Amino acid sequence: MSYNLILLKLLSNKEAYNKYAFLIPKQIFSFEENIILDAYKEYFDRKPDVAALNYKDFYTWLMLTYCSDAVLGHSTILREIFKRLNKIDLNEYDEESIVNELLKLEIKYKIEQELGKANFDLKKIQALVETLPCTEELLEVNEQSFAELLQTTDRSAGVTFSVGCLNKAFGGLLPGDFLIFAAYVDVGKTKFVLSQTAHIAPQLGDRPILWFNNEEKDNEVLIHFRKAVLQCTKEQLESIDPEKVDKAYNKRLGCENQFKLVNSRDMSLETVETYFQQYNPGLVVFDILDTLNFGGKKGMGEMDHIFYKKLYKKIRTLVQKYNTICFAISHCNSSVINKDRDTGEIYYQKWIGMNQLDGSLVGKASQADGIVTIGKDQSLQNRYLFVPKTKMSSNNIKEIVLLDTDRCIAKDYV
Secondary structure, three states, X not given: OOHHHHHXXXXXXXXXXXXXXXXXXXXXXXXXXXXXXXXXXXXXXXXXXXXXXXXXXXXXXXXXXXXXXXXXXXXXHHHHHHHHHHHOOHXXXXXXXXXXXXXXXXXXXXXXXXXXXXXXXXXXXHHHHHHHHHHHHHHOOOOOOHHHXXXXXXXXXXXXXXXXXXXXXXXXXXXXXXXXXXXXXXXXXXXXXXXXXXXXXXXXXXXXXXXXXXXXXXXXXHHHHHHHHHOOOHHHHHOOXXXXXXXXXXXXXXXXXXXXXXXXXXXXXXXXXXXXXXXXOOEEEEEOHHHOEOOOOEOOOEOHHHHHHHHHHHHHHHHXXXXXXXXXXXXXXXXXXXXXXXXXXXXXXXXXXXXXXXOOOOHHHHXXXXXXXXEEOOOOOEEEEEEEEEOOOOOOEEEEEEEEOOOOEEEEOO
């Protein structure tokens, strides 16, 4: 059965018509189907008490009152359409899937129209293709009450960081927030984010943390996190009975096995979403997000910044869909270091801009709610936090913090 006819049947209900009619792409309908679609509106306007069409009454009205002499020439085809409409049982179909299919057909129609041109625009076609998976989003509406809106946007109730400048930049983090933490190699970005994850963990209640790891050895990350939670060095932990360590660790977190480490090397986006579904995480961390396998074409002709924009957009969609907070750890490019020609010593840039994120012009940045870059000097503990982007307050917040890499603890510089 044609989706066009199924949709016409669906729209014969006044409530469905009011909900979906404005979405309908008329160019994919036949001349006769458009006659019926246009007639629906006038019929419902003239007969406000009618909740659903009786096709016998509607057809009589259509032929005697609505149609012009020119349209009456199509009465044979119209009669056949109504015969088919009467045979459709909408209980066999899901109404949103019907509308989604029609929206997809509209995109395909536009692609065919573009391809039919002598000098078609390949970029325009690519843009149309990329919209196909997103048609379902057009059907989703936000109907929250004002009280619900206040509750879901109150950052005073959100989770906080251990360093004041990030709290100033972002307020309390809320589900759906997506932040990027970026630094150069060996600056300590993983340990810094672990320090903040350990601080946030007890604030999540019984919702777990998913840490997707493809950067460091899995066991090392697990040990680093225990150091951050218990604020001890590895040597101090090794001097304590392992059972006591685990007991103190779970007590500090507030629940057992809250930190879930997933080895995400070569993992697909579909598998990542499966973890979201299974664990309902309160916080998700990707270390490093850039190497996730989502079906893009990095290194195969697609410009890196386009690849990363698509990847980060897909992750942002998952974060919002599953109502969680997400940290994406990213590298910075080599512009943030300088090497002394005489001594060979490397000097790091202290304050790093978001244009220095590796492999991306604005692609990554455009998808994030906030960006934190981490620079350093020649000292062991000084880290230079810069917030070049935040949607929660003012940008360009700068602060020096102390990072104890032995204990994975970050705190304000006093």
